[in-house]
Amino acid sequence: xxxxxxxxxxxxxxxNPGPRQWIQQxxxxxxxxxxxxxxxxxxxxxxxxxxxxxAYASVVDNDTNDPxxxxxxxx
Numbered sequence: 001x002x003x004x005x006x007x008x009x010x011x012x013x014x015x016n017p018g019p020r021q022w023i024q025q026x027x028x029x030x031x032x033x034x035x036x037x038x039x040x041x042x043x044x045x046x047x048x049x050x051x052x053x054x055a056y057a058s059v060v061d062n063d064t065n066d067p068x069x070x071x072x073x074x075x
């Protein structure tokens with residue numbers, strides 16, 4: 001996780017899905033040990049040579065419980 005200045009906050013979170021496996025991390029902020037954050041972003045890295053992933057994020061508004069899907073920007 002990174003703050004709006006691009007500085008890493010919290011710890012890295014590593015997930016290890018198997019081939020064609022769906023895996024979901026609930027509350028990535030908590031998993032990284034940073035609690036709540038007004039604005040942050042993350043980088044998803046594939047460490048297996050030739051590996052590919054499909055990723056997205058969803059944020060739920062604490063006041064209205066409305067979800068918002070966050071699009072992924074591939075680089």
